[in-house]
Every structure is written in C-alpha cells, then in structure tokens.
Amino acid sequence: MSLAAPPQDPHAPRFRVRPPANWMNDPNGPFRWRGRCHLFYQHNPDAPVHANVHWGHASSPDLAHWEHHPIALTPVPGGPDEAGCWSGCVVDDGGVPTAVYTGVDRHHEGLGTICLARAADPDDPALTEWTPVPTPVVTGPPEGLDVVMFRDPFVFRHDGRRWALVGAGHADGTPSVLLYDCEDLTDWRFAGVLLDGRDPAAAAAFGDRATGWECPQLYATRSGEWVLVVSLWDGHPWTTGYLTGRLDTDLRFTPRAGGLLDHGRDFYAPAVLQEADRALMWGWSWEAREQGEADWAGVLTAPRVVDVHPDGALRVVPAPELHRLHAPVPFVTAPGRVPLPTAYDLTVSARGRATVSLLRSASGAELTVRLDPDEGTLTLDRGGWPRKEPGAPIVVDVPPVEELTVRVLADGSLYELFVGDRATVTERVYRRADDVSELTVTPGAAVTGWELVPPTHG
Numbered sequence: 001m002s003l004a005a006p007p008q009d010p011h012a013p014r015f016r017v018r019p020p021a022n023w024m025n026d027p028n029g030p031f032r033w034r035g036r037c038h039l040f041y042q043h044n045p046d047a048p049v050h051a052n053v054h055w056g057h058a059s060s061p062d063l064a065h066w067e068h069h070p071i072a073l074t075p076v077p078g079g080p081d082e083a084g085c086w087s088g089c090v091v092d093d094g095g096v097p098t099a100v101y102t103g104v105d106r107h108h109e110g111l112g113t114i115c116l117a118r119a120a121d122p123d124d125p126a127l128t129e130w131t132p133v134p135t136p137v138v139t140g141p142p143e144g145l146d147v148v149m150f151r152d153p154f155v156f157r158h159d160g161r162r163w164a165l166v167g168a169g170h171a172d173g174t175p176s177v178l179l180y181d182c183e184d185l186t187d188w189r190f191a192g193v194l195l196d197g198r199d200p201a202a203a204a205a206f207g208d209r210a211t212g213w214e215c216p217q218l219y220a221t222r223s224g225e226w227v228l229v230v231s232l233w234d235g236h237p238w239t240t241g242y243l244t245g246r247l248d249t250d251l252r253f254t255p256r257a258g259g260l261l262d263h264g265r266d267f268y269a270p271a272v273l274q275e276a277d278r279a280l281m282w283g284w285s286w287e288a289r290e291q292g293e294a295d296w297a298g299v300l301t302a303p304r305v306v307d308v309h310p311d312g313a314l315r316v317v318p319a320p321e322l323h324r325l326h327a328p329v330p331f332v333t334a335p336g337r338v339p340l341p342t343a344y345d346l347t348v349s350a351r352g353r354a355t356v357s358l359l360r361s362a363s364g365a366e367l368t369v370r371l372d373p374d375e376g377t378l379t380l381d382r383g384g385w386p387r388k389e390p391g392a393p394i395v396v397d398v399p400p401v402e403e404l405t406v407r408v409l410a411d412g413s414l415y416e417l418f419v420g421d422r423a424t425v426t427e428r429v430y431r432r433a434d435d436v437s438e439l440t441v442t443p444g445a446a447v448t449g450w451e452l453v454p455p456t457h458g
Helices: 200-206 320-325
Strands: 024-033 036-044 053-058 084-093 098-102 115-118 130-132 147-158 161-170 174-184 187-196 212-220 228-231 239-249 253-260 268-274 281-286 303-307 312-319 342-352 356-359 366-372 377-381 394-395 404-411 416-418 425-429 438-441 448-453
Touching: 024 053, 024 098, 024 281, 024 377, 036 084, 036 281, 084 115, 098 147, 147 174, 161 187, 161 228, 174 212, 174 228, 187 253, 200 239, 200 253, 212 239, 212 268, 228 253, 228 268, 239 268, 281 425, 303 438, 312 416, 342 356, 342 366, 366 404, 377 416, 377 425, 394 425, 416 448, 438 448
Parallel strands: 024 084, 024 268, 084 147
Antiparallel strands: 024 036, 036 053, 084 098, 098 115, 115 130, 147 161, 161 174, 161 212, 174 187, 212 228, 228 239, 239 253, 268 281, 281 303, 303 312, 342 404, 342 448, 356 366, 356 438, 366 377, 377 394, 404 416, 416 425
16 A cells, blocks of 8 residues: 555645554664665554554655555564564564564563564565564663663664664663674673763763663764764653764764754654665654544654764755655746645755745744845744644754755645755644645745655656
8 A cells, every 4th residue: 555645634644654544653673675665663553642562564665655564563462572562673684684672561661671573584575474583682771780761772783793772761860872792683792881971972962851862873974974863761752862973993982073863843763774875764753733633643754864064963865766756847946926735845045034934824824934044044933833832933053054945845744844954853733724835935045846746656
C-alpha cells in the first residue's frame, strides 16, 4: 500500500512515512537491503496513544515512494519485550539483517534490556518476517554507575570493528552515552562512558535541563568528522541536540561544537542511516494537539542529508530524491498572491528583509516567515495558530549572508523549514475550516514552489 493514498484527515501528511492509523513515535533502524531502504518505527497498532509498542515497517526503492509492510517486531508474552519493543537499529550481521532494540518487560521502571531479532529470510527484499532471539544480549546497565535510564542501542563501525551506544541517565541527574564492544552481536562488553552531560562542550550546547540522553546516534561525515546526536530527556521528550568532533582510535569522542538539531518544537528521536557517501536522517514529529483528536498520531519527517560545515556547525538539507515528488511544473515562480496546495515544496530567497505568508485566518492573522539576511535571522510567527503550549515566535540565528534562503516542505499539518543549510525548524500547524492557504511574498524576493504529487516509476 502506498503512503500517498489520500488521507481522511486533512491534517494527515500524505508523503511522509506514517502508519495508516494509530500511534507512531521514534524512527528505528533505517537500513539498505537488496536495493531498498527500510525504515522501522515505534507503533501501537491498536490505538492512537503511546502503549503496546511494536515496530512498524515501510520500505522504498527511491526515498519518495514508500510502501507499508506487516509489523516487524511484536512483543512476546512472557518475554523480555512483553511490555514493548522500543527503539534501536538494524545491522547486517554476517548477511542476516538483525534488529537490535530495547526490550521492556512488565516490571519496567526505566531500565530496558538489549534484544535481538533476525530476518527470517534474508533473501526476501521486503524483510517481512522477523524472529526474535529469546534471551537479551544485555540484561541491564553496568554495575557501579547508578544508572536509572537505559535504552536505545545504536550499532556503528569504527576502524573495522563493531561498537554500540546506549542512551542513559544517572541518579544524580547526569545524562550520558554508554559504549559497548559488540563485535559479536551475541556477546556485548561494556567499554565505558563515551560522553556525559558534564563535558564542557555538551553543557554549553544543551545546558543542564536534560536528565537523560535518549536515542544516541554516531556517524562519520565525508570530511572525516564525527557527529553525535542525542535526544534530550527531562522526564519527558524535550528536544534534540548534536555535537561535532573527533573520534579517536581508542573510541574517545572529543567534541568541538554543538547546538540544537532542530529549532522547532515538534522534532525528536532522529535515526541516522550511514551510507558510503552521505548520512541520512529521519525524525519523529509528534502531534501538537491533544491525543485522541484523530485516529492517528505521529509522522516521520522527510529524509535529511546531514554533514558538517568547516566551523563545526551541522549542515542539513532535504534529500535530493524528494524532487521526485514535484509536479511537472511549478505552481509559482514569482512573488504574488497564489493559492497553496495541501502539500508543497517552496523555496524563497531574499537579499533584503522579506516576509512570506503561508496561511491566513478569518480574523486576518497570518502564518509568516520573515527573512533578514543582514542580521542572519529567520522568524517563524504562528501566533494565530496556538499550540497546546503557546510560545513566542521562533527566531533562528545563522551567519549573516548576502542572500538568505528558506525552503519550506509542507505536508498536511507538518511544516519543515530549512534555513539555508544551517538550521531546521519542524512545527505542526492544524488549519481550521475557514483558514485560507495562500502564499504571499515580499516583492523583490525570488520564489519557486512545487506541488507534491504521488511519484511515478519508470
């Protein structure tokens, strides 16, 4: 079943990965196999609430056309994951795709186990059947560290050897990332703390609000620099941060720069696919409305290519494959007043101050994006569409430039803004029946917009 089927709910994204109904949260295990990109995700198949967590599954030949598959991982009654198959990754283990994930049992109090499940038929390009290994490979955190949060394994390779990270939080409120040697996936050995919240670069980038670091991801860039991504937990999902730096042969990570991965309020728990020539990232965008308002909740963002600028800041752009979703001709190529489709890809560039309006309410309020290249700022003002937690306009700072560009990917209620290649803003905006979706752009700015349409093959 294609993900581009028309939704019943006008707020439901059509072109991003999400289950046909019910709950979704973290993306898990993006993985290339037999010519397809597989993407898994946390999923409650029974209700649009966070409970009874399985692994949902979709795959794509081209990052634009996605197809649903049967649920990959299901909690096993009486097993280490009977209360939920939580976040993790997928790796190639000697030619067998293997899920490495957090198992939660019925006594769960924050400490998960690390479990494995293997593809039943590695020759199946769709990877539709998975067989869980009944015994966890790690039954809990290492002794002596006073760990009170332990979950979300991520496996990576460094200098030809396989290692894993696990997100953690300690009793004194310090977040950390734990390191394991897992060259043999069935035999994990604790190798120390990769990094914790007392590191000066981490403290400068994230502050001291987080008490746990979830969903750690570590990947190499084309320049040889490494990026550590952590989701900041303060008792609830908060936001996501990154650190760029050096990973030495002794697995010591030395950060040099960092900051927020996304400046919006609806982005969390990203997962990274390390490829030979690039790294791809998907994040979870939760609902900015009350649970139960629809028969679905949660969506994954568009795939993003992530790299590092020479100054250590993260470089993020939409995956180029998304152009396959463009209609044959653009719907706008010059400033003016133009109706906006439900899903679109819009680029606006300005050499002076410029304002873009994307939505207008019956009272005259507007959803606006203001660009100021001289100051190096982008401001998103959605005051006319308050969230359940209202807030001030979002202001993003980037280095001043001669020309500032913003690219807006809108799909139903999901808005993803790319400020040049320096910053992203992910927000959910729910249009009302009497709202007008209309584009206006300050004269003098350059604008091009494409409606998103179901992709075709061939």
